[in-house]
Amino acid sequence: MENGVLAALFDQTVTVYHPTFVPQFSCRRQVLTGVSYQWSRTSSLGTLGKSRTGRALMGESLGGEGCLRIYCRGRTFQSWEDPAGENTFSLALGDKILPGEGPEILTRDQWDALVPALAEGVTAVRRITPYQLGSRLILVEGKGE
Numbered sequence: 001m002e003n004g005v006l007a008a009l010f011d012q013t014v015t016v017y018h019p020t021f022v023p024q025f026s027c028r029r030q031v032l033t034g035v036s037y038q039w040s041r042t043s044s045l046g047t048l049g050k051s052r053t054g055r056a057l058m059g060e061s062l063g064g065e066g067c068l069r070i071y072c073r074g075r076t077f078q079s080w081e082d083p084a085g086e087n088t089f090s091l092a093l094g095d096k097i098l099p100g101e102g103p104e105i106l107t108r109d110q111w112d113a114l115v116p117a118l119a120e121g122v123t124a125v126r127r128i129t130p131y132q133l134g135s136r137l138i139l140v141e142g143k144g145e
Contacts, residue, residue, distance in 0.1 A: 015098045016029070017102070027105040036068070038066065071139055
């Protein structure tokens with residue numbers, strides 16, 4: 001039962017991008033499979049004082065909020081500084097998440113264009129929460145805008 005439920009809940013693929021700016025720009029890309037990723041469109045208040053979802057009014061900026069959940073059974077969580085192995089995933093504040101298998105990001109301009117307000121489904125990680133059961137890490141959640 002557990003494997004069937006988990007397979008149904010954690011059946012998506014995302015691409016996680018991690019930038020380095022010094023001494024020059026580079027971006028590491030990691031494709032994660034068997035994860036849960038939810039994204040929803042949001043908007044800020046427009047000049048008319050009303051909140052609208054999915055439509056831009058004058059002076060209104062659109063974006064989205066996302067949540068990536070990674071079930072850790074058989075996976076190891078490491079920072080980006082460590083090389084990622086076969087069953088290892090990485091997530092850090094400031095990383096960007098894109099649903100599906102995303103392209104390589106080779107330039108700073110490509111990185112700058114990958115923002116929630118301009119690219120559907122993109123999340124910039126603002127909070128990472130690990131969940132433990134006793135001393136065992138069971139889930140890592142990355143949330144952002």
